[in-house]
Amino acid sequence: MKPLILVTNDDGIYSKGLLSLYRAMNTIGQAVIVAPDREKSAVSHSLTLHRPLRTEKLAKNIYALNGTPTDCVTIAVSKVLKRKPDLVVSGINKGGNLGDDITYSGTVSAAIEGTILSIPSLAISMEGEKDYRFATAAGYAKKLAGIILREGLPGDTLLNINVPNSTPGKIKGVIFTRQGKRIYDNSIQDTFDPKGSKHYWIGGGVPLWKEGNDTDFYAVKKGYVSITPIHLDLTNYGALDYLKSNWNNYIG
Amino acid sequence: MKPLILVTNDDGIYSKGLLSLYRAMNTIGQAVIVAPDREKSAVSHSLTLHRPLRTEKLAKNIYALNGTPTDCVTIAVSKVLKRKPDLVVSGINKGGNLGDDITYSGTVSAAIEGTILSIPSLAISMEGEKDYRFATAAGYAKKLAGIILREGLPGDTLLNINVPNSTPGKIKGVIFTRQGKRIYDNSIQDTFDPKGSKHYWIGGGVPLWKEGNDTDFYAVKKGYVSITPIHLDLTNYGALDYLKSNWNNYIG
Numbered sequence: 001m002k003p004l005i006l007v008t009n010d011d012g013i014y015s016k017g018l019l020s021l022y023r024a025m026n027t028i029g030q031a032v033i034v035a036p037d038r039e040k041s042a043v044s045h046s047l048t049l050h051r052p053l054r055t056e057k058l059a060k061n062i063y064a065l066n067g068t069p070t071d072c073v074t075i076a077v078s079k080v081l082k083r084k085p086d087l088v089v090s091g092i093n094k095g096g097n098l099g100d101d102i103t104y105s106g107t108v109s110a111a112i113e114g115t116i117l118s119i120p121s122l123a124i125s126m127e128g129e130k131d132y133r134f135a136t137a138a139g140y141a142k143k144l145a146g147i148i149l150r151e152g153l154p155g156d157t158l159l160n161i162n163v164p165n166s167t168p169g170k171i172k173g174v175i176f177t178r179q180g181k182r183i184y185d186n187s188i189q190d191t192f193d194p195k196g197s198k199h200y201w202i203g204g205g206v207p208l209w210k211e212g213n214d215t216d217f218y219a220v221k222k223g224y225v226s227i228t229p230i231h232l233d234l235t236n237y238g239a240l241d242y243l244k245s246n247w248n249n250y251i252g
Numbered sequence: 253m254k255p256l257i258l259v260t261n262d263d264g265i266y267s268k269g270l271l272s273l274y275r276a277m278n279t280i281g282q283a284v285i286v287a288p289d290r291e292k293s294a295v296s297h298s299l300t301l302h303r304p305l306r307t308e309k310l311a312k313n314i315y316a317l318n319g320t321p322t323d324c325v326t327i328a329v330s331k332v333l334k335r336k337p338d339l340v341v342s343g344i345n346k347g348g349n350l351g352d353d354i355t356y357s358g359t360v361s362a363a364i365e366g367t368i369l370s371i372p373s374l375a376i377s378m379e380g381e382k383d384y385r386f387a388t389a390a391g392y393a394k395k396l397a398g399i400i401l402r403e404g405l406p407g408d409t410l411l412n413i414n415v416p417n418s419t420p421g422k423i424k425g426v427i428f429t430r431q432g433k434r435i436y437d438n439s440i441q442d443t444f445d446p447k448g449s450k451h452y453w454i455g456g457g458v459p460l461w462k463e464g465n466d467t468d469f470y471a472v473k474k475g476y477v478s479i480t481p482i483h484l485d486l487t488n489y490g491a492l493d494y495l496k497s498n499w500n501n502y503i504g
Contacts, residue, residue: 044296044322045355052443052451070296070356075452078440100368100484103297104322109355116352116434147502154491156433174503176495178487181408182368188330191304199304200327229491232352235430239406239481243428250399251426 003029003086003149006114008072009093010106012039013064017092017126020134022062024142025089028149030061032085034076036106037064045070045109055080069110077117087145088114092137093125096162098217098226099180099209108230111158115232120148121158127220128165136171137163140225154229162216162226172223179228180215183208255281255338255401258366260324261345262358264291265316269344269378272386274314276394277341280401282313284337286328288358289316297322297361307332321362329369339397340366344389345377348414350469350478351432351461360482363410367484372400373410379472380417388423389415392477406481414468414478424475431480432467435460 005025009018013035025031034055046068053067053075063080065072073088090110097105107123114121122144126137140163153159160179164171187205192198209217219226257277261270265287277283286307298320305319305327315332317324325340342362349357359375366373374396378389392415405411412431416423439457444450461469471478 039302041301044298044361046296046298047356047454049293049455050291052445052453054445054449054451071454074454075440079452102486103361103364103368103484104299109296112355116355143503147499151499151502154488154494157488157491176492176499178489178492179485181485188327190331193304197306199306200331201304202299202323202326203301227495229488229495230486231488231491232355232486233431233433234354234482234484234486236406236409236481236483237430239409239483240428240430242406243479243481247399247403247428250403251395 004081004083005029005031005087005089006073006076006081006085007031007033008035008069008090008110010036010040010043010069011094012036017094017132017134020138021089021092021141024138025145028142028146032081033062034065034072034080036069036072037066040068040106043068043106044104045112047071069106070113073110073113085119087149088119088121089124089141089145091124092134094132095125095129096127096220097123097125097160098162098220099182101182102160102179108160112232115156115158120153122148122161123158124161124163126163126165133165133167136166136168139168157229157231160228160230162220164220164223166223170223171225174225174227175219177216177219177226177228178214180212180217181210183210256333256335257281257283257339257341258325258328258333258337259283259285260287260321260342260362262288262292262295262321262362263346264288269346269384269386272390273341273344273393276390277397280394280398284333285314286317286324286332288321288324289318292320292358295320295358296356297364299323321358322365325362325365337371338401340371340373341376341393341397343376344386346384347377347381348379348472349375349377349412350414350472351434353434354412354431360412364484367408367410372405374400374413375410376413376415378415378417385417385419388418388420391420409481409483412480412482414472416472416475418475422475423477426477426479427471429468429471429478429480430466432464432469433462435462
């Protein structure tokens with residue numbers, strides 16, 4: 001039996017990156033798309049609880065859902081797919097998902113949802129702002145998905161993959177990295193509605209990064225594919241020890 | 253000068269838990285509310301990028317914003333407050349934010365945003381389903397906020413606080429905990445629109461938890477206030493070492 005691979009994203013069902021990923025997955029297994037019916041970038045790990053959701057079958061093995069990437073994974077696994085998938089892949093995102101910014105990412109969140117459901121999962125994103133060479137990322141997605149299907153992944157861990165926007169021949173290699181740290185650029189633009197009332201629009205700005213040649217950001221900048229293993233345990237164990245030693249007196 | 257304390261939540265500006273937290277913060281500093289104009293539960297760390305946002309001043313130091321908790325923090329710090337706040341507090345949430353579920357939580361995400369902006373931050377939630385005794389949680393919020401203002405927090409780390417729904421006298425104490433692990437209960441209800449077309453509604457279900465007497469879940473269940481130090485680095489360093497040792501051959 002072919003491996004069953006759930007394909008989703010946060011750029012929406014009509015994204016070329018999704019199609020490219022779907023085709024790559026169909027060369028190594030049976031791919032099924034369940035993806036948001038419109039763009040859902042920066043929705044993070046949102047679940048839609050306040051209204052019912054609907055799937056629409058657009059073609060064989062391709063479904064649109066009027067919800068978030070996380071909704072797509074949970075509904076796909078419970079309601080759309082005939083059995084639990086062997087792999088969840090999310091992407092190919094237009095733009096990198098690097099450093100602290102992954103906490104905003106719908107692309108990564110779909111892979112987090114897969115991981116919560118105990119399904120090996122990866123998120124794949126392409127650096128850049130336009131003219132994405134999705135075929136390059138799709139090639140790496142295929143290779144890495146194949147390894148995951150054969151070797152598995154460490155427990156409770158997904159792979160966050162970022163690919164430079166280059167042709168395959170120009171990629172320098174693959175590096176395992178840690179999540180980098182962004183120097184926050186708080187970019188909010190003032191804007192006005194037709195009646196002259198002030199509004200704020202979040203976005204723009206150029207991210208700056210802290211140095212560190214073992215980070216996701218650095219690898220992509222230098223022309224390498226970055227693979228960061230991400231887990232769901234946010235506990236800061238160092239801080240936990242510190243608080244136990246130092247704060248118990250204050251709390252009494 | 254009094255400490256400046258930004259107060260937000262994800263249950264929306266009319267939540268009693270928010271008001272209770274605001275009053276508690278005003279006893280130790282100058283509190284300012286910037287909170288979503290409606291309920292924004294389970295929005296996770298969403299940022300609103302596709303439309304402008306508007307603040308509405310409802311009273312002195314109380315602002316509603318038509319966005320997510322994360323929007324509230326970033327807009328408050330950049331546009332509403334006269335200076336960078338000394339503390340961000342988020343809550344008091346109706347219902348616990350425990351284990352892996354914190355990745356969905358708007359309450360915790362507001363504190364994550366504060367931390368990204370290098371501001372000490374805490375999220376506080378009350379276990380239970382109704383008849384919340386917010387005064388109990390507000391008392392702990394006041395005490396812990398006071399300690400943070402005096403002692404600071406370990407770098408890049410926020411406190412995720414969960415309080416049992418009891419009177420102060422019945423709380424057994426405070427425990428520092430790690431994030432627990434939920435056994436995922438995939439609860440999705442089939443429902444039908446007036447024309448008979450099938451929809452899915454996510455929600456309901458009773459969470460089950462893996463054992464572990466050092467977890468957030470266990471502490472609250474046993475009647476203690478749980479404090480988990482959370483950081484933003486999702487890298488699984490153990491898995492990173494494993495992949496470096498074992499996967500480089502496959503990748504070639």
